[in-house]
Amino acid sequence: MLQKDTALSDTALENDTSASGEDGTRRDFLYVTTAAFGVVAAGAAVWPLVDQMNPDASALAMASTEVDISAIESGQSVTVKWRGKPVFIRNRTDAEVEAAKAVPMDELKDPQTDVERAVEGRENLLIMVGICTHLGCVPLGDAGDFGGWFCPCHGSHYDTAGRIRRGPAPLNLVIPPYEFMSETSLRIG
Amino acid sequence: MSGHSSSYDPQNGVMKWLDARLPLPRLVHDSFVSYPVPRNLNYAYTFGGMLSIMLVVQIITGVVLAMHYVASADAAFNSVEHIMRDVNYGWLLRYVHTNGASMFFIAVYVHIFRGLYYGSYKEPREVLWILGVVIFLLMMATAFMGYVLPWGQMSFWGATVITNLFSAIPLVGESIVTWLWGGFSVDQPTLNRFFSLHYLLPFMIAGVVILHVWALHVTGQTNPTGVEVKQKSDTLPFTPYATIKDAFALVVFFVVYAWFVFYLPNFMGHPDNYIPANPLVTPAHIVPEWYFLPFYAILRAVPDKLGGVLLMFGSIAVLFVLPWLDTSKVRSASYRPTYRAFFWVFVVVAIVLGWLGSKPAEGGYVIASRIFTAYYFAHFLILLPLLGIFEKTKPLPGSITESVLGDGGSKGGSAMPSGAAASPETKG
Numbered sequence: 001m002l003q004k005d006t007a008l009s010d011t012a013l014e015n016d017t018s019a020s021g022e023d024g025t026r027r028d029f030l031y032v033t034t035a036a037f038g039v040v041a042a043g044a045a046v047w048p049l050v051d052q053m054n055p056d057a058s059a060l061a062m063a064s065t066e067v068d069i070s071a072i073e074s075g076q077s078v079t080v081k082w083r084g085k086p087v088f089i090r091n092r093t094d095a096e097v098e099a100a101k102a103v104p105m106d107e108l109k110d111p112q113t114d115v116e117r118a119v120e121g122r123e124n125l126l127i128m129v130g131i132c133t134h135l136g137c138v139p140l141g142d143a144g145d146f147g148g149w150f151c152p153c154h155g156s157h158y159d160t161a162g163r164i165r166r167g168p169a170p171l172n173l174v175i176p177p178y179e180f181m182s183e184t185s186l187r188i189g
Numbered sequence: 190m191s192g193h194s195s196s197y198d199p200q201n202g203v204m205k206w207l208d209a210r211l212p213l214p215r216l217v218h219d220s221f222v223s224y225p226v227p228r229n230l231n232y233a234y235t236f237g238g239m240l241s242i243m244l245v246v247q248i249i250t251g252v253v254l255a256m257h258y259v260a261s262a263d264a265a266f267n268s269v270e271h272i273m274r275d276v277n278y279g280w281l282l283r284y285v286h287t288n289g290a291s292m293f294f295i296a297v298y299v300h301i302f303r304g305l306y307y308g309s310y311k312e313p314r315e316v317l318w319i320l321g322v323v324i325f326l327l328m329m330a331t332a333f334m335g336y337v338l339p340w341g342q343m344s345f346w347g348a349t350v351i352t353n354l355f356s357a358i359p360l361v362g363e364s365i366v367t368w369l370w371g372g373f374s375v376d377q378p379t380l381n382r383f384f385s386l387h388y389l390l391p392f393m394i395a396g397v398v399i400l401h402v403w404a405l406h407v408t409g410q411t412n413p414t415g416v417e418v419k420q421k422s423d424t425l426p427f428t429p430y431a432t433i434k435d436a437f438a439l440v441v442f443f444v445v446y447a448w449f450v451f452y453l454p455n456f457m458g459h460p461d462n463y464i465p466a467n468p469l470v471t472p473a474h475i476v477p478e479w480y481f482l483p484f485y486a487i488l489r490a491v492p493d494k495l496g497g498v499l500l501m502f503g504s505i506a507v508l509f510v511l512p513w514l515d516t517s518k519v520r521s522a523s524y525r526p527t528y529r530a531f532f533w534v535f536v537v538v539a540i541v542l543g544w545l546g547s548k549p550a551e552g553g554y555v556i557a558s559r560i561f562t563a564y565y566f567a568h569f570l571i572l573l574p575l576l577g578i579f580e581k582t583k584p585l586p587g588s589i590t591e592s593v594l595g596d597g598g599s600k601g602g603s604a605m606p607s608g609a610a611a612s613p614e615t616k617g
Contacts, residue, residue: 050368053368053369053371053378053382054367054368054371055367055370055371055372055373055378056371056378059371059372059373059376059378079469081468081469083372083373083374084372084373084374084376084468085373085374085468086468086469130469133494134353134494135349135350135353135354135356135494136349136350136352136353136356137346137349137350137471137475138469138470138471139471140471140473151471152471152472152473152474152475152549153346153350153471153475153550154488154489154550155489155549155550155551155555167492168489168491168492168493168494168497169494170493170494170495
């Protein structure tokens, strides 16, 4: 039985070789196209398995947050939640704004002027995502060596404009998209 | 060992019938009963067996805990308290599981350092060693995800910090982190998938353990002399010799384990994890579980985000190439006096790094972390390649038998009759 099989496949092989032109056989063509379609099919099958882990429709649809800012006194800071993350709204004192403006650009790791960090005319209000750009901890307010924020996890210091001044964080605290709806109302997102 | 032929002899008809169809009893007999092990294995060699028992303990307690745990951001914390207070023996099962993770890591660290001391990673055991490092990585991933499940403050912020490690990858880092989270912060989807993976990974570990033991049984074990098995008198059958030794070591290990479970169940945990997760407040001082502390110290030693992450992963990645970094022809530190001294320095450095990882990231602690991190890498990348060239090693014994009995046990000066000592398995 075994011998017969071998003989059969030998014949098949002979036929195959005799039919082969210089550009390969029809069998080669079938192998290559089957493999190519197999790869495409495997990719198409894997993608849903990977993409299901991305944020789903309900996470993407999370509404923007509106905040009443009339009660935030000068020097006071509040934290609100937006897309599951804390957002700091700090009503900076004039002295803090002046201190932030006085910093020379070449001292900054991620150079940004104070004007780029707050809306002109309402520059006392600093609105930032309260997440350290290092590894995602929430920095503590009114702390650190620059009078701004200090991240207790790995020791990053931010100044009164939320700019990184010392420590492992690479970037300034992120400014979320926001707009003032009126004198007393702010919409984040 | 590879040359070991089967001595399995089925005694009754049923076993003979089975042996001709699925020789599983034969495989078990050849692997764990008649399997020859070097006769000079000491207690440092008992931790591999302990680790496989710990994996079984963790899987069994984990499966029953999953019958009561709820993987929901709103209910997870309370479901763990429910296990502690209401579920029959829930407190015991949970404490056995949480302390089991710590005991698992104690055993694996002894196991790894034993390999470092006796040169177990050297040719021809490179694949065996690499599979071990793979298991170690899987264990770390499993333990990390398990620690997230109670959804306390340390769970939440540990998950945040560790997943953010991936944001250091240039260009695609942020997308990867969002993908891991399934949202814009650690939240319900993150908890749910971590539970799923925490359940899956131990079975993947079990799979790699099978490969690890397979590779071990192809090359055979190392032994404290580092001299390969050369003759029959160098070995003893696994059962009863190694079985009894492993069992006794396991009992001692379980006494320590039970002491933690019943008297200090939260000693190796962190009190902040009994505060429910709060995404708006980071605890003033967050630390990972103790078994991650040396790597955490390396992460924090670097003032650059990507650099810190690379160095932390590098500290484990370096283990993969260790077999080729150590250039010495002699395996065991017993015959390498200089390496032995540096080995113990390395042990101290690893422990000090762990201590530094538990301290706040400021002032002298950061400076010390940098020095010890530099030494950690220097040990592998500078000391080990150079020691192989410059170290003057001691003469090796001719065989394992000779190292145990002196001159092959042939001289009459021995207290025991040499024949009996050379092959006690033939007695009776």
